[in-house]
Amino acid sequence: MRLVSMTIRLASAPYSRFSDRLVLRALRVLGPALCLFAFAAISLTVRAQSPTAAPDSARTLLAPSPPSVAPQVTTNAVTAPSGYVLSANDQVAVEVFGEEDLRTNGRLNAEGNLSLPLLGSVHLAGLNLTQATARVSELYARDYLVNPKVNVMLVGYAKRRFTMLGQVNRPGSFEMPEGSPMGIDLLEAIAMAGGYTRIAAPERITVRRHSPKGDEILKVDGKRLARGTGGANSSFKVQAGDTITVGESIF
Template structure:
């Protein structure tokens, strides 16, 4: 077989293989909610938190009614979990809800001599909520996400799997008191609703696996123009 025919044959094979990947049919009914212990999913959950505890790097706005000089916009919690406020200096904030922080700031202002302080705290940016998505995704990177977002959301933020992705092999790395823990998920099953689609935690790292065979054929496709040029050159040389 000459090089030109070889290129055509390899192209046909690559197209055939690439056509094998398709979006799985969803399974109608309730989605899977149980973690798979054999895949390390014990500390992963389907449930969204009903309350939000402030975390280091989050940005908040603190408004003291009729006291603009004591109010502040878009102030960031430090890595130590403290926030710096007018008149009060640095105070602990991480681990509190906005309601708890309102009460704490009101108490501190009252102790500092302000009569009947009325305080409201709002979250300006969930800046602590970052997820790293890498591996065989279209646009790897570090992405901000909203509390309650799921693993499928992280993959969507990275524009989804590439055509060489091994969708059955998605690793999620998560910090725990015992160190970095790794769980495995099958993106096809998650898409069907037959495997848990866990809620993300700040600092999660998601790695989409790569199908080595598909990578081979993708590299081959990229080299096909070279096969074509070689074939034309061989024909021209044989005619001379």
């Protein structure tokens, strides 16, 4: 009460020497209280001026987002044997780096051609994958792209067939077994056709084969092949599209 009364008197008193004495007296009485009040006021001021830490959610919102990564597109390519040659009805995928509009996945037609964006029909049958890649790269670089990065991949094998004629028990067209993209042994092909007839001449077998340079006629001695003494023909492989004719014995 004394503190309140003195404060009121100090505030309402007119300025005079009496006022000076009153102020000095008030300071002696109110000194400890004023110190505590000042300390509290300073503490509140410092806290009010200190920056408020941002909540975790705010910091999260302000954090830079990671750079976006383009999705990876995977083509279901199959592992082709070394030197595998493309043929009609093989399914291939063609990719050009950085040119999504030029991606192609399709089958070679009966003539061995594949339709490609900008290029139209391109003949790929008779080429291995490395040669096909070089061919497509050359065509795109000729008129459309600068140093194109091309990849040609085998996606699926065609239904591969060969034809047996002449002196076999079941002449006709046969489908090659699965898992034989490089062809099958000639003796296996003859067995699929029921083997030789009684009048067959195994030493006189003719194979007609299609190639980019035109048809080839190959002569094979089946007797030497069976004995393992066929030399260059000791591991003769029948390829898709081959026509094999077994000759007839001459009495």
